[in-house]
Amino acid sequence: MTTKVAVVVGSLRKASINRQFAEALAKIARPKLDLQIVEIGDLPLYDQDLEGELPATVQRFKQQIESADAVLFITPEFNRTFSAAIKNAIEWGSRPWGRNSWAGKPTAIAGATLGAVGTAAAQSQLRSVVSAVGAALTVQPEIYLNYRDGLIVNGEITDASFVGLLEDFVAKFADWIARLRAPALTF
Ligand SMILES: Cc1cc2nc3c(=O)[nH]c(=O)nc-3n(C[C@H](O)[C@H](O)[C@H](O)COP(=O)(O)O)c2cc1C
Incomplete structure (x- = not known):
């Protein structure tokens, strides 16, 4: 069974290194995880007045999160x-009250930056914040991508040791998702 992961990329610009990273990671993750980017650039600024009749883009977004097995945030x-x-x-995702799309969702975080502290x-x-909205967050291994020219070429990450770390990340995230999916033990 395919494990579907909704990927929320935090940068909206076309040439985003975070988006490139998400796309490269999606290739590494297959077939263990099916990473699909969920667009967030078309969501209106959150306004409680809009909750009465949720905008179509918000409905689409919430449905994409809810139908995924897990969520991955990739942040600048x-x-x-x-x-x-x-x-x-x-x-x-957290609203309206009682309709929290993040609740219990297996979730991980990664990020890419040009700066030395790597997000x-x-x-x-x-x-x-992700913990506060009730997502089931896993935090190991931590993934900090310090972007430099030549690190992503034709959609592939060129640093073999970083690819190894990402493979470990994918395996551990897949395991985390599987563990949360497993039926609870009964005695
Ligand atoms: C408004 C703004 C603030 C930034 N602040 C930081 C920062 O605090 N730390 C950091 O490492 N890089 C910072 N940067 C540089 C980003 O790492 C760089 O622009 C990166 O390419 C952003 O990700 P993206 O390519 O996915 O848009 C900042 C960039 C912008 C535009």
Whole structure:
């Protein structure tokens, strides 16, 4: 059975290194995990007044998260935190009251940046928010991509040791998803 992972990429720009990273990771993850990017750039800014009749883009987004087996956030670091686009998507996923799309969803986080700290600050803050909305977050291994020219060529990551780390990440995330799916033991 295919394990479907909804990938939320926090940068909206076309040439985003985070998007390139997500696409390269999707190739590494197959066939264990089927990573599909879920678009968030068309979501309106969260506004409680819109909850009465959810905008079509919000309905689509919530359905994509709910129908996935798991969620992977891939975040840039903007001013030492994760992107506003991700926060906006998290707000919509968590609402309206009683319709939290994140609840219990197996979730992992990764990120890419040009800066030396490799999204460590952004991911640390994103972990606390993702936990607060009730997602089932796994945190090991941590994945920080320090982008440099030549690291992603024709959609492939060229650093073999980083590819090895990503393979380990995929295996452990797949295991985490499987464990959460397993029926509870009864005595
Ligand atoms: C508004 C803004 C703030 C940024 N702040 C940080 C930061 O705090 N730490 C960091 O490592 N890089 C920072 N950067 C650089 C980003 O790592 C770089 O722009 C990266 O390419 C963004 O990801 P993307 O290519 O997926 O859009 C910042 C970039 C922008 C545009």
